[in-house]
Amino acid sequence: MIELKDISKIYKTKNGEIAAVKNVNLTVHKGEIFGIIGYSGAGKSTMIRLLNGLEKPTSGSVIVNGQPISSISGNKLRQARQKISMIFQHFNLLWSRTVAENIAFPLEIAGVPAAERKVRVKELIDLVGLSGRENAYPSQLSGGQKQRVGIARALANNPEVLLCDEATSALDPETTDSILELLLDINKRLGLTIVLITHEMHVIRKICHRVAVMEAGQVVETGDVLQVFQQPQADITKNFVMQVSGTKDSKDSIEQILANYPTGKIVKLTFIGNKTEQPIISQLIKQFNVEVNIVHGNISQTASGPYGTLIVQILGEDSNVQKALNLLNSIEIQTEVIEHA
Numbered sequence: 001m002i003e004l005k006d007i008s009k010i011y012k013t014k015n016g017e018i019a020a021v022k023n024v025n026l027t028v029h030k031g032e033i034f035g036i037i038g039y040s041g042a043g044k045s046t047m048i049r050l051l052n053g054l055e056k057p058t059s060g061s062v063i064v065n066g067q068p069i070s071s072i073s074g075n076k077l078r079q080a081r082q083k084i085s086m087i088f089q090h091f092n093l094l095w096s097r098t099v100a101e102n103i104a105f106p107l108e109i110a111g112v113p114a115a116e117r118k119v120r121v122k123e124l125i126d127l128v129g130l131s132g133r134e135n136a137y138p139s140q141l142s143g144g145q146k147q148r149v150g151i152a153r154a155l156a157n158n159p160e161v162l163l164c165d166e167a168t169s170a171l172d173p174e175t176t177d178s179i180l181e182l183l184l185d186i187n188k189r190l191g192l193t194i195v196l197i198t199h200e201m202h203v204i205r206k207i208c209h210r211v212a213v214m215e216a217g218q219v220v221e222t223g224d225v226l227q228v229f230q231q232p233q234a235d236i237t238k239n240f241v242m243q244v245s246g247t248k249d250s251k252d253s254i255e256q257i258l259a260n261y262p263t264g265k266i267v268k269l270t271f272i273g274n275k276t277e278q279p280i281i282s283q284l285i286k287q288f289n290v291e292v293n294i295v296h297g298n299i300s301q302t303a304s305g306p307y308g309t310l311i312v313q314i315l316g317e318d319s320n321v322q323k324a325l326n327l328l329n330s331i332e333i334q335t336e337v338i339e340h341a
């Protein structure tokens with residue numbers, strides 16, 4: 001559906017060249033929700049501008065929905081872009097138009113007759129849950145409602161791809177979740193391909209199927225979201241995963257527990273899918289005569305299933321502790337010894 005082949009984007013500035021994107025290769029499949037995460041300056045906005053044809057790459061090619069976006073221009077590019085919609089952090093609504101008029105705007109531009117527009121606008125308003133607010137102006141709406149208008153407007157002309165530019169960054173956590181659920185619902189119902197850029201791992205965890213992690217213009221890691229959560233490779237990815245697994249906060253607890261029980265091993269266990277529901281800890285205790293102190297535990301849902309992190313201290317004879325770790329590894333629970341006594 002989307003293919004980026006060896007893309008680089010170099011900006012020439014007074015102070016020399018800036019490589020905003022460097023040698024990026026990415027494929028996004030039809031119907032998936034693909035997230036691009038990175039800190040400020042990583043190159044995410046440049047990537048999204050390359051995807052909708054607002055920027056041309058310095059080298060490489062961008063293909064979206066079968067169209068070589070990076071090499072077409074004029075009418076051809078305009079036509080191709082009708083199938084690529086976008087929603088924005090600050091909504092970009094027309095303030096002098098009502099909700100219904102904002103949603104009708106792209107239909108007017110596409111030359112859809114008034115009667116057909118009316119039916120389509122009603123459908124879209126129902127789809128995004130804004131019934132009853134048709135005649136409100138953007139200034140009378142909450143942030144979440146404004147983004148719902150942005151989503152309805154983006155869907156008006158039945159796009160193949162929806163690009164989301166930090167679409168929930170201006171919203172509070174609860175509203176963020178409701179907008180993410182709406183995007184997930186639209187993806188499932190319409191089979192729409194969604195590419196989003198964000199600096200929040202929560203957004204990736206909640207709705208993305210796959211993720212690319214960007215740092216200094218490069219993609220440093222890509223993979224299925226569950227797999228990246230379970231086995232992050234790059235340091236930056238580990239930091240992003242810690243944002244949502246809560247393990248950053250467990251440092252003090254680990255120090256405390258080591259002061260109280262200065263023997264044994266502190267081990268971080270990461271597990272996915274139905275392993276989150278198994279009584280693994282009691283099995284370890286019974287089978288290997290070890291004691292287990294729980295330091296931190298967390299289970300989160302992703303779009304592809306549950307994912308859990310548990311930090312425990314395992315106390316016992318070395319050989320028994322090792323056997324316990326071997327058992328965990330054999331049932332595909334990721335173990336990482338983070339402190340030795």
Ligand SMILES: Nc1ncnc2c1ncn2[C@@H]1O[C@H](COP(=O)(O)OP(=O)(O)OP(=O)(O)O)[C@@H](O)[C@H]1O
Pocket residue numbers: 011012013018019020038039040041042043044045046047
């Ligand atoms: N038009 C431009 N001219 C010159 N440099 C640019 C231009 N656009 C982006 N850059 C530079 O390219 C790099 C990547 O910027 P980009 O905006 O793509 O990153 P980002 O990950 O989206 O960060 P942010 O979330 O802060 O926008 C930065 O160093 C930025 O200063």
